[in-house]
Amino acid sequence: MRNTILIKRDELQQQTDLRNFYMGESAKRKDNDADTLQSSTEEKELFVMLQSRALNELVTAVGLRFSFINYSIQEEYIEITFNTTDERRSHLLPMLKQAIIDYLVNEINMQWLLLRQPAMAQPYMSLRASLYSNVQQLFAKFYNGSPVRRRSTNLAGI
Amino acid sequence: METKEITIAHKKIKERIELYTHYTGEARRDAGLPARLAANLQASNEDATQLCDHIENAAIEARNIVANYFTHCTATVTDDAESGGCAHHFAMKIPTLYPAEAVQALVSTIENYIFRRALQEWLMQHRPDESILQGNEVKAATQQLHRLLTQRSKPVAATATSNKNIKI
Numbered sequence: 503m504r505n506t507i508l509i510k511r512d513e514l515q516q517q518t519d520l521r522n523f524y525m526g527e528s529a530k531r532k533d534n535d536a537d538t539l540q541s542s543t544e545e546k547e548l549f550v551m552l553q554s555r556a557l558n559e560l561v562t563a564v565g566l567r568f569s570f571i572n573y574s575i576q577e578e579y580i581e582i583t584f585n586t587t588d589e590r591r592s593h594l595l596p597m598l599k600q601a602i603i604d605y606l607v608n609e610i611n612m613q614w615l616l617l618r619q620p621a622m623a624q625p626y627m628s629l630r631a632s633l634y635s636n637v638q639q640l641f642a643k644f645y646n647g648s649p650v651r652r653r654s655t656n657l658a659g660i
Numbered sequence: 661m662e663t664k665e666i667t668i669a670h671k672k673i674k675e676r677i678e679l680y681t682h683y684t685g686e687a688r689r690d691a692g693l694p695a696r697l698a699a700n701l702q703a704s705n706e707d708a709t710q711l712c713d714h715i716e717n718a719a720i721e722a723r724n725i726v727a728n729y730f731t732h733c734t735a736t737v738t739d740d741a742e743s744g745g746c747a748h749h750f751a752m753k754i755p756t757l758y759p760a761e762a763v764q765a766l767v768s769t770i771e772n773y774i775f776r777r778a779l780q781e782w783l784m785q786h787r788p789d790e791s792i793l794q795g796n797e798v799k800a801a802t803q804q805l806h807r808l809l810t811q812r813s814k815p816v817a818a819t820a821t822s823n824k825n826i827k828i
Contacts, residue, residue: 516815520814527812530810540812544756
């Protein structure tokens, strides 16, 4: 059966703007010029590009392992589709959606900060790997038979 | 981005300068300054061209400060029909997240900055000691302008977010 995840693009934009707003407000206490960190719908063109880059990066990385995944970017929604054999794990769909949103928002924020103030992008860069592995592990649940790389401690403990 | 237009009439600022220097001159004379020097300090109608020059320079400086933050800010000089003098016309593009309450504060801070700067120029010519005090005022006005220009309000979601998970 075909599973679809729809993410509203406005929601991504709004989450990014909100994060940048709070970050900018606290940065302004030290240096008043931190308003350059705060984004809004004015920079919509830039964020459209960053959104599609982030999504492509995510889906490509996941698709290398699970090749049944597909995505399309529409006017209002981002659509991610993949096929599974049965309904067993369909309760994981909301979790998967949230994990994808977390990854995308983190990635978009990181790219935005690399443009505006690279020194502040470090926390986002360190979160990238763990957020990506969340998405990948959740996907792996849908395809039970696919081999997921186990940690060496796990293997050694057999 | 919406465009905001501000008009600052030279006459208003000139009157403010004349008033300020008049009272300052009187106070200095009462404190013991020779009458000639105190009168030199006071601006009046005869010094109109000089004051106009100072105000224009101050307005251009204000425009430069604003343009640092709001990238599209133009300042043009037009003739003010009411007072017969000239007026400065600022047209600036206000960013999307700028709080509406801050716009009025911005207008009065720009006026304040122009007044203080022009006053400082005038005093630098006529009584340099006084101009040091005005320099501090100008610095304070600049800082206030910087802080006002970087204010932003919290972004609000345009429409209610709808979370849809569809299984086909």
